[in-house]
Amino acid sequence: MVYEILLRRYMLDTLAGDGFAFIHGDVRALQIRADGHGRRVAGVSLKTANGALRLDAEIVVDASGRNTRAPRWLAAAGIGPPALEEHPCGIFYTSRFYRLKDGAEYPLLDGRTSLAGGVAGIDLGYLKAGIFRSDNRTFSITLAADPEDAPLRIVAKEREFDLATRAIDAARDWVEESTPISKVYLYGNLTNSRRRYLRDGRPLLANFFAIGDAHIHTNPIAGRGCALGWTSALELAEALDAESGPAQRAREFDARVERLVVPWYEHQVKRDADALAINKALQRGENPYDFNRPDGSIDEAIRRRVIFRKGLRYATRQSVDVLRLLFRQVNLLDPPGMGEERPDLARLVLEGYQKTAEEDDAPRPGREEFLQAVQAP
Numbered sequence: 139m140v141y142e143i144l145l146r147r148y149m150l151d152t153l154a155g156d157g158f159a160f161i162h163g164d165v166r167a168l169q170i171r172a173d174g175h176g177r178r179v180a181g182v183s184l185k186t187a188n189g190a191l192r193l194d195a196e197i198v199v200d201a202s203g204r205n206t207r208a209p210r211w212l213a214a215a216g217i218g219p220p221a222l223e224e225h226p227c228g229i230f231y232t233s234r235f236y237r238l239k240d241g242a243e244y245p246l247l248d249g250r251t252s253l254a255g256g257v258a259g260i261d262l263g264y265l266k267a268g269i270f271r272s273d274n275r276t277f278s279i280t281l282a283a284d285p286e287d288a289p290l291r292i293v294a295k296e297r298e299f300d301l302a303t304r305a306i307d308a309a310r311d312w313v314e315e316s317t318p319i320s321k322v323y324l325y326g327n328l329t330n331s332r333r334r335y336l337r338d339g340r341p342l343l344a345n346f347f348a349i350g351d352a353h354i355h356t357n358p359i360a361g362r363g364c365a366l367g368w369t370s371a372l373e374l375a376e377a378l379d380a381e382s383g384p385a386q387r388a389r390e391f392d393a394r395v396e397r398l399v400v401p402w403y404e405h406q407v408k409r410d411a412d413a414l415a416i417n418k419a420l421q422r423g424e425n426p427y428d429f430n431r432p433d434g435s436i437d438e439a440i441r442r443r444v445i446f447r448k449g450l451r452y453a454t455r456q457s458v459d460v461l462r463l464l465f466r467q468v469n470l471l472d473p474p475g476m477g478e479e480r481p482d483l484a485r486l487v488l489e490g491y492q493k494t495a496e497e498d499d500a501p502r503p504g505r506e507e508f509l510q511a512v513q514a515p
């Protein structure tokens with residue numbers, strides 16, 4: 139968990155010392171025992187620096203992230219596997235960290251001065267870029283592109299990453315004013331994924347729960363993984379408090395996740411499918427925003443995409459309510475989407491589209507220009 143250090147500090151500061159223990163080790167298997175109602179988890183087996191260790195436990199929570207080995211542990215006991223649903227994020231993800239040169243100041247971020255934690259996102263359709271302002275004169279830049287877009291894959295190399303960041307207006311000043319302090323990190327094989335540990339209303343293994351990415355993983359570019367991880371952890375704690383039987387607890391937890399986490403997962407699956415469709419059209423040299431078909435008819439799905447894209451940009455500039463809604467959604471305070479209960483905001487988006495429909499807001503640089511820049515000798 140990204141916030142592990144905070145979690146540890148919180149436990150050390152607030153819990154009685156004999157109430158918990160930190161054990162460093164690699165979980166290798168689940169302990170499972172049979173009782174009158176089926177099978178239930180009884181602990182884990184670990185490999186530690188001091189050798190093998192068996193930990194007995196009434197409840198086991200898998201928080202081991204998106205590459206969890208729990209399905210294998212269950213399979214070893216002849217259980218499962220948990221049903222796995224996967225949808226491509228449509229990106230590989232590269233990041234590099236930088237420090238400002240002596241005497242340099244942080245450049246403007248999205249046209250404004252920034253604080254640590256500030257983020258600017260740039261969506262070129264064929265490439266997404268993010269500038270993440272940190273503290274101590276450091277920051278990072280992320281580039282993400284379609285793993286199937288062969289010419290774009292070179293941005294994961296250091297020289298081409300550098301050329302790519304300099305080709306993007308919003309990032310250029312940042313790289314020119316700084317020195318890299320890391321290699322280019324590459325993360326691939328990214329999917330929105332969901333594992334189901336409840337089958338026909340019964341847990342696959344009683345008292346075994348998965349939270350965070352081990353349960354539901356969403357595209358890292360959306361930046362909601364940590365908040366969703368915390369949500370699932372807190373909801374599990376509530377479910378354990380609210381119910382006492384293993385099956386009831388599993389159902390209660392599942393219902394809570396269904397209400398608070400799954401809508402974000404499904405939202406991301408749809409957004410990624412749309413982003414990928416735009417990206418593929420650009421790779422084919424087509425205009426992903428042209429909703430006029432050759433036969434004169436209208437492609438309604440593409441028209442909705444254009445209305446939303448242009449209209450939302452206008453609406454966020456015009457209305458603090460829209461901006462507030464977006465911020466609330468980023469922080470999971472409101473459910474995804476623009477609710478039907480706010481027809482005024484939907485009207486503003488439509489009005490924004492009507493006012494800006496003729497504006498050329500094609501992201502720059504275009505794909506060809508960008509490729510020339512990164513392929514420069």
Ligand SMILES: Cc1cc2nc3c(=O)[nH]c(=O)nc-3n(C[C@H](O)[C@H](O)[C@H](O)COP(=O)(O)OP(=O)(O)OC[C@H]3O[C@@H](n4cnc5c(N)ncnc54)[C@H](O)[C@@H]3O)c2cc1C
Nearest residue numbers: 139140164165201202203325350351358361362363364367
């Ligand atoms: C490139 C990238 C960028 C991201 N950017 C953001 C962002 O900006 N904002 C955001 O909110 N989210 C972001 N995320 C997502 C976020 O990192 C995850 O959603 C979050 O870390 C999930 O937390 P977790 O505790 O479920 O799993 P993890 O953070 O993956 O933690 C799992 C832990 O379990 C350990 N572990 C694994 N297997 C075992 C085992 N068998 N035994 C013992 N320990 C084990 C691992 O070593 C790890 O420490 C990003 C993800 C990626 C890949």
